[in-house]
Amino acid sequence: MAVLALSDVSKSFGAVRALRGVSLKLEAGEAHALAGENGAGKSTLVKILSGVHRPDTGQILLNGSPVTFGGPADARHAGVAVIYQEPTLFPDLSIVENIFMGRQPRTRFGRIDRAAMAEQTGRLFAGLGVELDPEQAARGLSIADQQLVEIAKALSRDAKVLIMDEPTAALSGNEVARLFGVVKALREQGCAVLFISHRLDEIFELCQRVTTLRDGTPVAEDLIADITPDDLVRRMVGRDLDALYPKQDGVPGEVALEVHRLTREGVFTDVSFRVRRGEIVALAGLVGAGRTEVVRAIFGIDRQDAGWVEVGGRRLRPASPTAAMAAGLALVPEDRRQQGLVMDLSIDRNIALAGLAEVRRGPLISRAAEHARAQDWAVRLRLKFARLSDPVGVLSGGNQQKVVLAKWLARKPSVLIVDEPTRGIDVGTKAEVHRLLSELAVGGMAVLMVSSELPEVLGMADRVLVMHEGRLVAELPRASATEESVMSAATGRTAA
Amino acid sequence: MTALSEATPPGHGGRRLFDRVTRVRELGIVLALAALFGVTGAVNPTFLSFGSIRDILLNSAIVAMLAVGQTLVIVTRNVDLSISSIVGLTGFGGALVLADSPAVPIAVVIAGCVALGVVCGAINGLLVGVAKVPALVATLGTLYAFRGIDYAWAGGRQVNAADMPESFLSLGSRSVLGLPLLALVALIVLLAVGWMLRNLRAGRELYAIGSNPDAAVLAGIQVRRRIMTAFMANGALAGLAGVMWAARFGTVDATVATGKELDVIAAVVVGGVAIFGGSGTVFGAALGALLLTGITSALAVLRVDALAQTAINGALLIAAIVLDRVLALRVAAALRRRRYRDAR
Numbered sequence: 001m002a003v004l005a006l007s008d009v010s011k012s013f014g015a016v017r018a019l020r021g022v023s024l025k026l027e028a029g030e031a032h033a034l035a036g037e038n039g040a041g042k043s044t045l046v047k048i049l050s051g052v053h054r055p056d057t058g059q060i061l062l063n064g065s066p067v068t069f070g071g072p073a074d075a076r077h078a079g080v081a082v083i084y085q086e087p088t089l090f091p092d093l094s095i096v097e098n099i100f101m102g103r104q105p106r107t108r109f110g111r112i113d114r115a116a117m118a119e120q121t122g123r124l125f126a127g128l129g130v131e132l133d134p135e136q137a138a139r140g141l142s143i144a145d146q147q148l149v150e151i152a153k154a155l156s157r158d159a160k161v162l163i164m165d166e167p168t169a170a171l172s173g174n175e176v177a178r179l180f181g182v183v184k185a186l187r188e189q190g191c192a193v194l195f196i197s198h199r200l201d202e203i204f205e206l207c208q209r210v211t212t213l214r215d216g217t218p219v220a221e222d223l224i225a226d227i228t229p230d231d232l233v234r235r236m237v238g239r240d241l242d243a244l245y246p247k248q249d250g251v252p253g254e255v256a257l258e259v260h261r262l263t264r265e266g267v268f269t270d271v272s273f274r275v276r277r278g279e280i281v282a283l284a285g286l287v288g289a290g291r292t293e294v295v296r297a298i299f300g301i302d303r304q305d306a307g308w309v310e311v312g313g314r315r316l317r318p319a320s321p322t323a324a325m326a327a328g329l330a331l332v333p334e335d336r337r338q339q340g341l342v343m344d345l346s347i348d349r350n351i352a353l354a355g356l357a358e359v360r361r362g363p364l365i366s367r368a369a370e371h372a373r374a375q376d377w378a379v380r381l382r383l384k385f386a387r388l389s390d391p392v393g394v395l396s397g398g399n400q401q402k403v404v405l406a407k408w409l410a411r412k413p414s415v416l417i418v419d420e421p422t423r424g425i426d427v428g429t430k431a432e433v434h435r436l437l438s439e440l441a442v443g444g445m446a447v448l449m450v451s452s453e454l455p456e457v458l459g460m461a462d463r464v465l466v467m468h469e470g471r472l473v474a475e476l477p478r479a480s481a482t483e484e485s486v487m488s489a490a491t492g493r494t495a496a
Numbered sequence: 497m498t499a500l501s502e503a504t505p506p507g508h509g510g511r512r513l514f515d516r517v518t519r520v521r522e523l524g525i526v527l528a529l530a531a532l533f534g535v536t537g538a539v540n541p542t543f544l545s546f547g548s549i550r551d552i553l554l555n556s557a558i559v560a561m562l563a564v565g566q567t568l569v570i571v572t573r574n575v576d577l578s579i580s581s582i583v584g585l586t587g588f589g590g591a592l593v594l595a596d597s598p599a600v601p602i603a604v605v606i607a608g609c610v611a612l613g614v615v616c617g618a619i620n621g622l623l624v625g626v627a628k629v630p631a632l633v634a635t636l637g638t639l640y641a642f643r644g645i646d647y648a649w650a651g652g653r654q655v656n657a658a659d660m661p662e663s664f665l666s667l668g669s670r671s672v673l674g675l676p677l678l679a680l681v682a683l684i685v686l687l688a689v690g691w692m693l694r695n696l697r698a699g700r701e702l703y704a705i706g707s708n709p710d711a712a713v714l715a716g717i718q719v720r721r722r723i724m725t726a727f728m729a730n731g732a733l734a735g736l737a738g739v740m741w742a743a744r745f746g747t748v749d750a751t752v753a754t755g756k757e758l759d760v761i762a763a764v765v766v767g768g769v770a771i772f773g774g775s776g777t778v779f780g781a782a783l784g785a786l787l788l789t790g791i792t793s794a795l796a797v798l799r800v801d802a803l804a805q806t807a808i809n810g811a812l813l814i815a816a817i818v819l820d821r822v823l824a825l826r827v828a829a830a831l832r833r834r835r836y837r838d839a840r
Contacts, residue, residue, distance in 0.1 A: 052714065073716030088711035090704045092774035101704050102715040104697055111695045140827075 001064045003028050003192040004049065004080065004161045009058030011044055018044040019216045022058075024194075026161055031183070031193040033203040033224070035236050036213035037453075042196050043085060045213070046165045049194070050082040051075030073102075079160030083153075083167045085196075087146035091139035096121050098138050099153045124152045129178045143288035144171055151179060155186070162186060163194045168202060169287050172492070180206055198454075199487075200229045214238050237455075245459025246435045248442050252462070253277035255313075256446035257329075257415045259298060262307035267293045268470040271307070275415065280437060280447040282461035284454070285490045290470040291450045292334055295417050298448075299331040300324040311415060325354070330413035332404050334420045334450070336397075340404040343393040347385055348374035350392050351406045358410075377406035382432060398429025405436065416440060419450040434460055454483050468492045522768055524819070525783040529790060536794040543797045550671070553679040556789035558583075558737050558744070561682040562756070563763040563781040564689050565733035568726045570764055571693075573706040573773030574624055574631035576727060579734045579760060581642035582616045583753040586738030588650055591748045595659035602664050610735040616642055617731020618724065625723035639757070643750075650750035657746030668743030678740050682782070685733065690778045702726055706773025762813045763788050771817075788812070 002025035011019040019041045026032055034042050047053045048060070051069030059066045062078050069075045075082075089098050096117050097104075105116040121134045130148050132141075138149065151167060162183065168176045183206065187193055195207055203210060204224060212220045212235040220235045257275040262268070268290035275281045283291045297304045303319035310316065317323040324331075333339035341350055351374040352359050359369040374388050381402045385395060392403055401421065408416065421437065422430040437460060441447050451457050457464055464481040466474040466489035474489035537544040562579055569576045586609040593605050616638070623634035657665055670677045693699035701722050705712045712719050742748050767784025769776025788809060795805045 050714075071716070072714050073718065076716045082714075084714065088708065088714045090707035090711055090774070092707040092770075093700075093703060097700060097704075101712075102697070102701065102717050104700065106697070112697060112700065 002026055002061065003063060004078075005061040005064075006045070006048065006055075007059045007061055009045075009048060009055040009060075011048060011053060011056050017216055019048070019055075019213075022213070022216075022218050024211055024218075026192040026194055028160075028190045028192050029187055030209060031187055031195055031207040033207040033210040034194060034196045034213065035200075035203065035210055035232055037236055037455075040213040040236075041216040042213060043165060044216075046082065046084070046163055046194070046196070049075065049161075049163055050080055076103075076157070079158075080163065081154040081157040081159035081161070082163045083147075083150050083165060085165040085169070087143070087150050089138040089141075089146055089149060092137065094135050094137055095132055095141075095149055096134040098149055099124070099134075099156055103157075120156060121152070124156055127178075127182055128152060128155075129174070144175065147171060148175065155182060159186075159191060161192045161194070165196045166198065168197060168199065176202070200232060203232070204229060212236055244431050244434065245456070246431065246438055247280075247460055248438050250278035250280075250442040250444075250462070252279045253444060256311065257298070257448065258310040259294075260308050260310070262294065262297060262309065263305050264293065264297055264302060265305045266470075267302075268297075268467070271467075271472050273465055273472065273475070275446040275448050277414070277444045277446050278441055279462040280441045280449055280460055282457040282464045283448065283450045283467060284452075284457045284464055284486050285467035287452060289467040289490065291467050292419055294467070295331060295419055295448065295450055298324070299329055299417065301331075325411070328414035330354075330408035330411060330416050332401075332408055332416070332418040332421060334423070336400055336404050340407075341392050341400060344391050346389045347378070347383075347392055347395070347403055348388040350403050351377055351410060354407045355411050373410055374406070377410055381406050381409075381436065396425075396429075398425035398433070401425055401429070401433065405433070409440075413445070415446045415448065417448045417450075420452060421449060422451075422453070422456060454486060457481070457486065458483065466490050522777070522780045522783065525767060525780065525787055529783065529787055532787065532790050532794055536797055540797050543794065546674075548793070548797075550674075550676060552786070552790055552793050554676040554744070555793070556786045557676065557678040557682040558740050559756070559759055559763055559789060560782040560785035561685055561733055561737050561740070562760040563767065563785045564682075564686050564778045565730035565737075566760050566764050567767075567769050567776060567778045567781040568689070568693075568702060569631070569730050570761075570769050570771065571702050571706045571773055571776060572723055572726050573709065574723065574726070575635065575761065575771075576617075576620055576631065576730050577635040577757050577761075578616065578620060578638040578642055579730065579737075580753045580756040581639050581646065582613050582731055582734035583738045583741055583756060584750065585616065585642050585646045585649075586610075586612050586735040587741040587752045588646055588655070588738075588748050588750055590739050591655040591660060591742040592649075592653075594661060594664055594742075595655045598661060602661070602667075605664075606736070606739050609739045610732050613731040613733070613735020613738065614728050615731070616734070617728040620731065621724035621727035624727065625720040643754070647750045652750075654747065654749040655742075660742070660746065664743055665746055668740070668746070678744060681736075681740070685736075686778055686782050689729075693778060698722065698725065703774055706770075707775070759788065760785075762809065765817060766813060 005025040007023050009019055009022045022045060034045065036042050044053065048055050051072045051074050054069070060069060061067070067078065090101065093101070099121055100117050105113040107113045118134060125132065125134065128148065128151065130152065132145060132148070138146070141149065147167060154162060167179065171179065183193060195203065197203055207224050210222055210224055210232065211218055212232065214236065219238060253276055255274045256277045259271060259273050262271045271294050273281070283294065285291050293302065296302045298309050300316065300319050300321040300323060308315050311327040311329055314327065316327055337343060342353070348371050352370040356365060359366055359373060361369065371388060378385065378388065383402050383406070384399050392400060395403065418437070422433050437447055437449070449460065458481055461481070462478050464476045464486055465472055466476065466486055468490055469492065473492070476485055533544065542548060566576060566579065589612060590605050590609040593600055593608070620635055620638055623629045624631045667677060672680055693702065701712070701717045704715065704717060705719055705722055709719065741752055763785035764781045765771055766787060767776065767780035767782065769781055791809065791812065792805055795808065
């Protein structure tokens with residue numbers, strides 16, 4: 001009997017159906033992989049198993065009987081430990097406190113037993129080969145170190161079910177090997193493991209069974225022994241890749257953006273590259289490699305410590321988004337809800353926001369001009385909306401992204417920087433965004449694209465720049481960029 | 497980790513760096529206090545006399561106790577502006593019962609005031625923790641609401657010292673072992689709350705909630721219940737402070753403690769408690785209260801215009817926050833550099 005199982009679970013967020021009819025059984029002593037592209041619903045499934053979200057329909061079964069997780073505390077009491085994709089640490093507290101928060105060992109008088117905490121942490125760290133000072137505050141830890149603390153936190157729980165949502169994304173080879181050693185030992189002791197990773201080799205090394213999700217729907221459950229990595233990729237993608245990445249070849253023109261030895265201490269170092277008109281250059285790398293930070297500095301949001309940026313041959317004033325915009329740069333940020341849009345403001349006003357000077361009549365903003373500008377771009381980008389006066393918040397993720405794009409494209413930039421342009425949007429809109437980027441490049445725009453999705457990088461870019469720990473470690477032309485070459489550079493396995 | 501009482505383990509550079517900087521927060525106040533007493537004492541030695549110091553302790557006792565309570569709330573990334581009104585309500589209510597119903601034992605009156613404070617705190621806690629109203633707005637609302645109830649209850653009446661039993665008033669002036677009783681009560685509260693914040697799960701969870709609210713939920717912390725508890729404990733201490741106020745000043749009406757909430761928050765912030773939660777100790781907050789009261793007394797001894805005192809308190813508050821911010825940025829930059837060096 002499965003320790004923990006999902007039976008016919010569905011979950012929607014507003015209009016987005018994140019999961020549809022998913023069943024999954026986690027057996028004691030078995031490592032079960034969850035495969036699927038970004039946006040396939042893996043993280044939602046994790047959050048249902050860990051009690052963060054409740055399923056709309058369907059059941060969670062614990063040892064065969066239905067349970068309701070009212071919150072993460074319930075799941076934890078049921079023996080479920082989770083390593084989340086994004087570290088969830090308390091920056092002000094020490095590493096030890098982070099590991100044991102909410103369930104610190106106590107002495108008979110209810111007092112927190114610090115000695116026991118220190119002792120257990122010592123054992124955990126020794127097992128994982130972690131060399132961090134447990135009394136150090138979590139603030140300022142690197143992503144990899146934060147991830148190690150997360151792992152120690154989950155392992156300290158004597159879990160019956162261990163769920164790992166991309167635990168290895170930021171780790172080095174050694175750290176991954178040690179983690180796998182510990183997880184295998186746990187599995188042999190009868191722990192059920194759910195493992196999510198984009199690295200297929202890890203799935204094949206650690207797991208016995210794999211369930212594949214596509215667009216929220218389970219498409220296959222296989223024994224690892226029965227399939228090959230190619231089979232798995234086919235199950236994950238399940239569609240014609242070329243249609244999703246309609247890349248046309250542009251003719252590279254003059255250099256539009258030049259970045260010269262850009263450095264921000266402790267974040268990225270000595271980053272130099274050029275983007276020509278008519279080409280799409282992808283900035284690839286692992287989460288935390290410094291890609292977003294580089295484009296933030298290019299656009300003048302953060303101040304660089306050294307180096308400079310040239311747009312159209314003219315050097316940009318540092319730390320000034322206004323100067324960057326005047327020079328013809330546009331930045332579509334990573335987090336459209338927080339950074340790209342004013343969610344309560346209407347569609348047309350959001351589109352006009354980056355170019356208010358152009359919709360002005362005297363000292364006032366002309367609603368008519370605003371509306372006309374928005375109408376024009378809404379049609380061009382095939383935006384799906386009821387009224388332009390509706391708040392942006394009611395649109396789907398993909399359409400919201402189109403609004404952000406419209407906002408910047410209306411300024412007619414010479415260089416378009418897009419950070420994770422298709423994160424969390426549906427496949428159909430994704431293809432449209434890709435077609436749009438390709439058309440813009442062919443039309444003579446220089447496009448710099450930050451993306452964590454390898455297929456997107458490989459499908460869209462004329463050149464791929466790879467960052468690793470704040471440095472540019474590889475530049476691969478389209479012809480020689482493969483999943484292997486990009487990943488090995490991104491994980492630091494090849495020398496710069 | 498900012499607890500004063502914590503020993504420094506031999507450790508890595510990061511730990512030491514952090515220690516030094518976070519310690520400076522409270523060390524800074526201790527130094528400021530030393531400078532204050534040193535300089536003022538040199539100019540006017542009577543400032544260091546037993547009677548003078550006793551007065552300063554007595555004067556800071558109520559603010560210090562409120563600062564301890566406020567720290568519980570601020571550490572969770574919230575704030576309670578309504579405490580002055582809770583002090584006013586409980587102070588006046590307690591005095592009224594004592595004046596009108598002499599048969600009620602003093603201990604019952606004190607317990608009643610604390611209970612009334614808990615009820616007020618629970619209302620704040622429900623608004624903030626359950627209804628998710630931002631604390632600044634919710635407690636601004638209850639600041640007026642509680643004060644309004646106070647006014648309605650008083651109906652313009654004032655309770656004078658002569659109306660209250662002598663045994664109650666003597667609580668405000670009595671000394672035990674040479675220390676004013678009120679200061680002793682504040683000290684006991686301080687030590688008890690300080691111990692709980694450091695050694696109980698509930699205490700550490702308050703810091704966790706303020707440090708990263710989302711992660712606190714994921715860690716299975718009962719965030720709502722903890723926030724409720726923090727507001728209720730703060731209300732209880734405000735209720736106790738209300739009784740202390742009545743005992744100390746003897747004359748109370750509905751306007752008692754009006755505006756005091758800002759003094760308390762100032763003391764907390766000067767004491768090194770981060771206004772956005774997650775760090776700081778009640779010891780720092782109490783020291784902050786002592787420092788602000790000490791400055792007021794010193795300025796009087798130094799014959800500085802009373803009007804200038806408020807401005808000086810303000811300047812000190814800004815200095816404390818600027819210092820805090822500068823230190824935080826320094827630490828962030830230092831850690832960034834260190835990682836950068838390690839990476840190479």
